[in-house]
Amino acid sequence: MITQQLGIKNNKIFYKQDKRVPLTHLSFVFHGGGEQQEPDELTGLSRLTARTLFRGTNFLSRSDITKQFELLGADIKASVSETDFVISVVAFSRTLPQVLSLLFKIINDANFPEEEISLVKTELLSKIEAALQEPDGVLRAGHQYILYNQKRIGKIGSSSAIKKITRENISQYFEKVRSCSVLYITAISDLSFEQIQKEVIEFTNSRKTNGFVLKDEVGFVSTKKPTVYIFDSPQSTNDRLIWSHEGIVINDERRFAMNLILDALGSFEGFLFDKLRNQKGWCYGAYSYTMPGTKYPGRIAYYSDPSSETSKDLIPELFLLLRIFPNEKDFLDRLKGRNETFKNRFAYQLDLKYKLLSEIMFERFGIPILTKEEYYRKIDSVTLENALSTISEVFNPNNLTMVFYGDKERISKIIEHTIIGAEINIIDTNVLIS
Numbered sequence: 001m002i003t004q005q006l007g008i009k010n011n012k013i014f015y016k017q018d019k020r021v022p023l024t025h026l027s028f029v030f031h032g033g034g035e036q037q038e039p040d041e042l043t044g045l046s047r048l049t050a051r052t053l054f055r056g057t058n059f060l061s062r063s064d065i066t067k068q069f070e071l072l073g074a075d076i077k078a079s080v081s082e083t084d085f086v087i088s089v090v091a092f093s094r095t096l097p098q099v100l101s102l103l104f105k106i107i108n109d110a111n112f113p114e115e116e117i118s119l120v121k122t123e124l125l126s127k128i129e130a131a132l133q134e135p136d137g138v139l140r141a142g143h144q145y146i147l148y149n150q151k152r153i154g155k156i157g158s159s160s161a162i163k164k165i166t167r168e169n170i171s172q173y174f175e176k177v178r179s180c181s182v183l184y185i186t187a188i189s190d191l192s193f194e195q196i197q198k199e200v201i202e203f204t205n206s207r208k209t210n211g212f213v214l215k216d217e218v219g220f221v222s223t224k225k226p227t228v229y230i231f232d233s234p235q236s237t238n239d240r241l242i243w244s245h246e247g248i249v250i251n252d253e254r255r256f257a258m259n260l261i262l263d264a265l266g267s268f269e270g271f272l273f274d275k276l277r278n279q280k281g282w283c284y285g286a287y288s289y290t291m292p293g294t295k296y297p298g299r300i301a302y303y304s305d306p307s308s309e310t311s312k313d314l315i316p317e318l319f320l321l322l323r324i325f326p327n328e329k330d331f332l333d334r335l336k337g338r339n340e341t342f343k344n345r346f347a348y349q350l351d352l353k354y355k356l357l358s359e360i361m362f363e364r365f366g367i368p369i370l371t372k373e374e375y376y377r378k379i380d381s382v383t384l385e386n387a388l389s390t391i392s393e394v395f396n397p398n399n400l401t402m403v404f405y406g407d408k409e410r411i412s413k414i415i416e417h418t419i420i421g422a423e424i425n426i427i428d429t430n431v432l433i434s
Contacts, residue, residue, distance in 0.1 A: 032214030
């Protein structure tokens with residue numbers, strides 16, 4: 001049965017040849033089999049499944065599997081994203097047939113031994129607890145948690161949910177993963193496309209497609225006024241913040257102007273870094289970046305990490321700079337020099353992994369793959385006038401979602417003096433692992 005999701009046909013291979021080394025890099029992407037398929041009460045199920053996949057079959061133990069792949073010179077990993085369950089393979093091309101034969105047997109015969117599940121659970125639970133001690137990790141997770149309306153997506157994990165997960169849950173989950181309605185394969189190899197196609201045919205022939213189907217994307221929540229969320233950490237010596245507002249969809253033509261704007265505003269050599277770090281010394285870093293969207297708008301985000309002593313100065317100043325930067329000479333001078341800088345970066349697009357990703361993005365979202373001449377034209381088409389127009393259309397500091405990690409009492413007082421009538425929400429960091 002042939003199905004189609006987001007323009008990717010079932011079992012399609014994305015391939016690039018690289019004859020420099022006799023190696024093959026393969027990824028089997030079970031599209032729609034990722035974290036989005038987890039029931040709320042079983043948060044962590046996809047990760048636990050990926051971590052236990054190569055820990056035993058009906059005929060092979062974990063040590064047997066590890067030893068056989070090592071003897072074949074192969075590195076095999078399973079991982080998950082929000083949308084996908086991915087099995088990655090790096091192997092000598094001469095041993096690829098044996099590696100894939102073994103992989104095929106494991107995928108179809110994995111039995112997820114109870115003792116291995118128990119070991120991985122202990123490891124995951126320890127990592128979840130330890131994650132609360134990593135401030136930037138808490139901030140990033142907390143920001144996502146807020147943007148996804150304080151639901152399961154964005155949490156670091158759930159200790160209680162992981163403890164509930166059974167071997168039966170894992171087996172049932174993986175059965176639906178391997179029969180996802182869409183499987184696509186990426187390959188970089190010295191072997192020809194025909195050889196790769198021959199080696200992976202066992203994975204695609206007669207494959208069931210009645211498992212997981214990609215769910216509709218969950219869009220980010222937007223606010224209509226500056227809204228503050230503080231993940232309380234009174235012991236923190238440095239505060240951390242991520243503020244964000246709505247951006248653009250992934251194939252919006254304004255993305256070329258956005259790249260230049262954000263580089264001038266928030267790169268290591270950007271306006272914010274210079275004002276807040278170089279000139280004032282209030283923080284280690286001050287950056288802006290995009291959180292890409294797909295069919296829903298992404299986000300434009302701002303990060304900084306002032307000390308507990310300098311937050312009272314940096315927070316009001318950053319809030320001000322996000323309003324006035326389009327009129328500031330320092331920013332405009334940086335923006336005027338971005339066109340040539342970005343044309344020089346075309347070389348990054350020659351990387352084979354980038355080319356593969358570009359083909360996938362074209363299939364999924366219709367984003368054209370540009371030649372050097374086309375790319376130069378797109379960059380040259382960004383003028384100061386239309387860049388400023390993009391800023392006025394997209395940048396909206398009046399609707400900031402403002403997420404902090406630090407002492408709630410101190411940060412609340414700073415916000416009260418910076419933004420009159422701001423809504424302030426205090427959140428226990430433990431909610432990210434509950």
